[in-house]
Amino acid sequence: MLSTRTVPPTFTYRPNFITAEEEERLLAKVASAPQPKWTTLKNRRLQNWGATPIAAKNNVALPEKLPDWLAPLADRIAAEVDSAFVFDGTKYGIMPHLDGPAYRPTVATVSLGEYCILEFYKRRNLDEVMVTGEHDDADSQTIRPTPDFRFLIQPRSLVMLQDEMYEGYLHGIGETWEDRQNSRVSLTFRVAAKVSKLNLFGKKR
Numbered sequence: 001m002l003s004t005r006t007v008p009p010t011f012t013y014r015p016n017f018i019t020a021e022e023e024e025r026l027l028a029k030v031a032s033a034p035q036p037k038w039t040t041l042k043n044r045r046l047q048n049w050g051a052t053p054i055a056a057k058n059n060v061a062l063p064e065k066l067p068d069w070l071a072p073l074a075d076r077i078a079a080e081v082d083s084a085f086v087f088d089g090t091k092y093g094i095m096p097h098l099d100g101p102a103y104r105p106t107v108a109t110v111s112l113g114e115y116c117i118l119e120f121y122k123r124r125n126l127d128e129v130m131v132t133g134e135h136d137d138a139d140s141q142t143i144r145p146t147p148d149f150r151f152l153i154q155p156r157s158l159v160m161l162q163d164e165m166y167e168g169y170l171h172g173i174g175e176t177w178e179d180r181q182n183s184r185v186s187l188t189f190r191v192a193a194k195v196s197k198l199n200l201f202g203k204k205r
């Protein structure tokens with residue numbers, strides 16, 4: 001961390017939020033998901049569970065339950081969490097971005113397997129990229145500015161970005177050049193801002 005004084009209070013870091021046994025169970029569940037559940041991005045792949053805001057539908061999400069292996073963890077974070085993304089592999093980092101308005105301004109991330117360096121950049125103007133959970137590393141050739149602050153995020157920890165940290169700062173993950181023992185898997189939990197009253201079959205709930 002470069003400076004504690006400038007970090008807004010809406011950043012939360014809880015080391016050892018889950019136990020090593022829970023971490024192992026979650027990693028096994030992620031690994032056993034059926035192949036079509038994975039979407040491959042440039043530098044990582046993702047699984048989406050629960051509500052997914054659909055950009056083409058003005059970010060309205062279809063209601064969908066979290067699976068049994070994610071729901072208890074989501075409940076421990078907040079009762080209303082309805083959306084989870086699983087990311088695998090961040091060796092090449094993630095460009096600074098905002099998670100965007102499709103979700104309420106809180107994101108909670110549980111890290112598994114490996115550490116990462118989470119970097120924050122104060123948002124300078126309102127035109128800066130707005131991207132949602134599926135954004136990827138499209139412009140990874142861009143030179144990164146120096147972050148305003150950065151944190152070492154350990155596996156099994158919980159990170160929460162809320163309000164000012166969610167909306168007033170871009171976040172990204174630094175590239176890691178050294179060979180690593182493990183790949184990093186992250187579980188990001190959010191609450192969709194707008195959920196449709198229709199279920200998956202187009203019928204009213």
Ligand SMILES: O=C(O)CCC(=O)C(=O)O
Nearest residue numbers: 087099109132133186188
């Ligand atoms: O993997 C992480 O810790 C965060 C990923 C992220 O920022 C995102 O997918 O929006």
Ligand SMILES: [Fe+2]
Nearest residue numbers: 097098099171
């Ligand atoms: Fe993000």
